[in-house]
Amino acid sequence: MAVRGRFIRKTGPYNSLGAPKPAECPAINPMGPSGNEGNSDPIGDDQEGSKTERYPSIIRVEDQQTAMASNTPFTLKWGIMATGWIAETFTQDLLTNPATTRDVHDVRHEVVAAASSSSKQRAEEFLVKIKAPSSAKAYGSYHELVADPEIEIIYVATPHSHHFQNAMLALEAGKNVLCEKALTVTASQAQKLVQKAKEKNVFFMEAVWTRYQPISIKVRELIQSGVIGTVYRVVADLSVGNDKPDGTVSFADTNRMVNPDLAGGALLDLGIYSLTWVFQTMYHLQQEKEKPKVVAAVQKYHTGADEATSIIMQWPQHKSQGIALTSLRLATGVDSENTGGPAIRIQGSGGEIHVTGPAYRPLQYKVIRSDAGGKIETVDFSIPKDPERNWGHGMFWEADECARCIRDGKKESESLPWQESLVMMEVMEEALKQGGVTYPDLITTDVFDAQSPLNTGKR
Numbered sequence: 001m002a003v004r005g006r007f008i009r010k011t012g013p014y015n016s017l018g019a020p021k022p023a024e025c026p027a028i029n030p031m032g033p034s035g036n037e038g039n040s041d042p043i044g045d046d047q048e049g050s051k052t053e054r055y056p057s058i059i060r061v062e063d064q065q066t067a068m069a070s071n072t073p074f075t076l077k078w079g080i081m082a083t084g085w086i087a088e089t090f091t092q093d094l095l096t097n098p099a100t101t102r103d104v105h106d107v108r109h110e111v112v113a114a115a116s117s118s119s120k121q122r123a124e125e126f127l128v129k130i131k132a133p134s135s136a137k138a139y140g141s142y143h144e145l146v147a148d149p150e151i152e153i154i155y156v157a158t159p160h161s162h163h164f165q166n167a168m169l170a171l172e173a174g175k176n177v178l179c180e181k182a183l184t185v186t187a188s189q190a191q192k193l194v195q196k197a198k199e200k201n202v203f204f205m206e207a208v209w210t211r212y213q214p215i216s217i218k219v220r221e222l223i224q225s226g227v228i229g230t231v232y233r234v235v236a237d238l239s240v241g242n243d244k245p246d247g248t249v250s251f252a253d254t255n256r257m258v259n260p261d262l263a264g265g266a267l268l269d270l271g272i273y274s275l276t277w278v279f280q281t282m283y284h285l286q287q288e289k290e291k292p293k294v295v296a297a298v299q300k301y302h303t304g305a306d307e308a309t310s311i312i313m314q315w316p317q318h319k320s321q322g323i324a325l326t327s328l329r330l331a332t333g334v335d336s337e338n339t340g341g342p343a344i345r346i347q348g349s350g351g352e353i354h355v356t357g358p359a360y361r362p363l364q365y366k367v368i369r370s371d372a373g374g375k376i377e378t379v380d381f382s383i384p385k386d387p388e389r390n391w392g393h394g395m396f397w398e399a400d401e402c403a404r405c406i407r408d409g410k411k412e413s414e415s416l417p418w419q420e421s422l423v424m425m426e427v428m429e430e431a432l433k434q435g436g437v438t439y440p441d442l443i444t445t446d447v448f449d450a451q452s453p454l455n456t457g458k459r
C-alpha cells in the first residue's frame with residue numbers, strides 16, 4: 001500500500017533563518033487547493049494540484065522577527081542579458097519576495113538592468129512586462145549592460161549558441177555570471193569560460209535550476225543516507241511529444257529547438273536534464289571522481305540537429321551505469337499522472353527512488369525499499385508563489401545560491417561545481433560526435449570576439 005509522506009523540512013541551503021524550525025510542515029496551502037489562482041505561467045507547465053504541499057507552509061512570526069532584527073539580507077544586483085522566454089520567467093522569480101515566498105531571509109535580489117540585443121525599446125518593454133521596479137535600466141546592447149558598474153552578476157539568457165561569447169563578454173568585464181544551460185556548445189568553450197572566471201576571480205555557474213530545487217536536495221540526501229544502498233543504475237528521461245503526422249516535429253526549422261545555427265537539438269536543450277539526474281545522483285556523490293565511458297544513439301532531424309538521443313554512460317570503477325534519454329517526438333509520460341512510469345528511476349542495492357514529473361522540475365518522489373515489506377513512501381513538492389506577485393516558477397533557489405556564493409566569496413557552487421559542468425559538456429559533445437551532429441564555426445569557436453554578431457546582435 002502506498003503511504004503518502006509529508007515533506008520533512010530539514011535545514012538546507014534554501015533555509016537560512018538559523019532559528020529553530022518546526023520539525024514538519026503540515027500540508028497547509030494558504031492560497032487554496034490549487035495555489036495557482038489567476039496565475040498566467042508563460043511556460044504553461046506549472047503543476048500545482050490538490051495533492052501538493054507548499055513552501056513555506058508555516059513561518060513562525062517570532063522567528064522571522066528575530067532573524068530580521070539580527071540579519072540584514074545580502075542583496076545581489078542583477079543584470080539580465082536578453083529578453084526572451086526564460087529571461088522573463090527567471091527575472092520574475094528574482095522579483096519575488098524571498099521571505100514570504102520561500103522562507104529565505106539571508107539573501108535578496110535586485111534587478112538593476114536588462115538588455116536586448118535588438119533594441120533599447122525591447123528592453124524597456126521587457127521591464128514593463130515583468131513589472132520591474134522603476135529604477136531598473138533598459139539597455140539596447142549587451143556591451144552597455146556588462147559595462148554598468150552597479151551590476152554585480154549577469155544572467156545570460158540567450159540561446160545556447162550564444163553562451164560562450166556572451167558569458168565571456170561579461171566575465172571579461174569582471175562580472176559574476178549565471179549562464180543558462182546548456183553551458184556552451186563545446187567542452188572547450190566551457191573550459192575557456194572556467195579559466196576566465198578563475199583569472200578574473202569571479203563567480204561563474206551554469207543555470208541548471210533543477211539542482212537547487214528542494215526535491216533534488218532531498219533526493220541527494222536520501223542517497224547519501226544509504227536508504228537505497230549503493231546506487232548502481234539511473235535511468236532518466238526528458239522528452240516532449242512534438243511528432244507530426246507529416247514526419248516533421250512541430251517546431252519551425254528556424255526555432256532554437258531544431259535550428260543548428262542556434263545549437264538546436266534535443267540533447268543540449270532537454271537531454272541535459274536527463275544527464276543532470278544521472279550526474280547528480282551518481283557522479284556528484286562519488287568520492288573519487290571517475291569520468292564515464294559514453295555510447296550514444298542519435299537520431300538526426302532534417303535540419304541536422306538531433307531529434308532524439310539516448311546515452312549510456314558507464315563508470316567501471318564504481319560498477320555503475322546511467323542512461324539518459326531525450327526525444328522531441330515522444331513525451332516522457334502519456335499523461336500528467338505519468339501512467340507510463342517515473343521520469344527518473346534511481347536503482348540501488350537496497351531499493352529504488354522514483355522521481356515523477358518533467359525532469360527539469362519534478363514534484364514527486366517515491367522511495368521503495370527492499371526491506372520495507374512493499375511499503376512505498378511518496379513525497380510531493382510544490383512551487384511556492386509570492387502572494388503579492390502571484391508568481392513563482394522555482395528558479396529562485398538557484399538565484400539564492402548565486403547570492404550566497406557571492407556573499408561568501410565562493411567562485412563556484414558546491415551543488416554544481418565547474419568540473420561537473422565540464423564533464424557533462426564532454427559527455428554531450430562525445431554523444432553528438434558519435435551521432436555526426438555538427439554546428440557552424442561561428443558558434444563552436446572557442447576564440448572570444450567582443451564584436452562577434454553573437455555579442456552585437458547584428459544578425
Ligand SMILES: NC(=O)C1=CN([C@@H]2O[C@H](COP(=O)(O)OP(=O)(O)OC[C@H]3O[C@@H](n4cnc5c(N)ncnc54)[C@H](OP(=O)(O)O)[C@@H]3O)[C@@H](O)[C@H]2O)C=CC1
Pocket residue numbers: 081082083084085086087115116117118119122157158159160162180181182207209256262268269360457459
Ligand atoms: N532553465 C530553464 O528552464 C530554461 C532554460 N532555457 C535556456 O535559455 C536559453 C534561452 O531560451 P529561451 O528564452 O527559450 O529563448 P528565446 O528565443 O525565447 O529567447 C532568447 C533571447 O536571446 C536573445 N537573442 C540574441 N540573439 C538571438 C538570436 N540570434 N536568436 C534568438 N534570440 C537571440 C533575444 O533577446 P534580445 O533580442 O532581447 O537580446 C531572445 O529573446 C537557452 O539556452 C535555453 O536552453 C530555456 C527555457 C527554459
Ligand SMILES: O=C1OC[C@@H](O)[C@H](O)[C@H]1O
Pocket residue numbers: 269270360
Ligand atoms: O530548459 C528547458 O526546460 C523547459 C523546456 O520546456 C525548455 O525547452 C528547456 O529549454
